[in-house]
Amino acid sequence: MPAGTLYRGREGMWSWVAHRVTGVLIFFFLFVHVLDTALVRVSPHDYDTVVATYKNPVVNLMEYGLVAAILFHALNGLRVIAVDFWSKGPKYQRQMLWSVVGIWIVLMAGAFYPVLQNTLRTLFGS
Amino acid sequence: MSAETSIPSDTVEPTPTSAGAYGPDNPAPVIEPPRARTSRSPKKASRTNFEMWAWLFMRLSGIVLVVLVLGHLIIQLVLDGGVSKIGFAFVAGRWASPFWQLWDLGMLWLAMLHGANGLRTVINDYAEREKTRLWLKTLLYTATVFTVFLGTLVIFTFDPNIQ
């Protein structure tokens, strides 16, 4: 690895790739999401029909994926801000990345049941 | 993207080396400073600080979005049965309050502008031909203006008694 390179080929580069991929993904979802929400202006029935697809198990799983993308982007975004504005940010960027990953895992575990409860309840009854 | 695009001669790409021992025979790779002017830099220096403001906006909007977006996710996907409760009645209940209308309006504008500016950066990074960049950005700005306009209209003209 070239000396003096903070990021290239290391964790920092991959966190940048992940930040970029999640950012683009969220943007495309947001575009679709504004369109589906606009249906409340058409008719309650049409809106409820489209929202019903969000409750389908496969789409519900994709929502969990969306939560994963947003949580990573948000936590890593705060890390990027800390690297830019906090005087010790660049020094601790690596530790902050692993903190981001740790917090992300905890939050994803905590979100598992609440976000997927619609699917879990329809698939496994009660 | 294509064979026409080659690395400008004034950019020295670091070559992979097996050992970290640099010396006269194995010089360390030179990476150009971030602000070095290369053959790919714009001909004229910009007269405005647009990129600096865009950079700052990404960070400020990011901080506000943490609250707005995570709050939105908790309300919509976590509390009260998760996604199962969402429907026209639920939307009507929330938009009965100006507080949540403003919340959603702020989230719409900030997320769209933040995301659009982020995509502008991505286009600038990967689309190298002038024409490709222009087309992609035209598409991006059209979609952004349309989405922000539509969303704003929906929030302000929402009618709970629509038949």
Ligand code: HEM
């Ligand atoms: C939840 C809170 C969020 C935070 C804290 C946040 C933070 C950031 C920051 C600091 C950057 C700049 C990165 C850089 O300059 O290297 C960024 C880039 C970006 N963000 Fe966000 N963001 C958030 C939400 C969103 C949302 C909702 C979207 C989509 C609509 C989005 C899409 C993007 C995109 C596309 C980029 C450009 C990525 C790149 O240039 O590699 N972000 N974000």
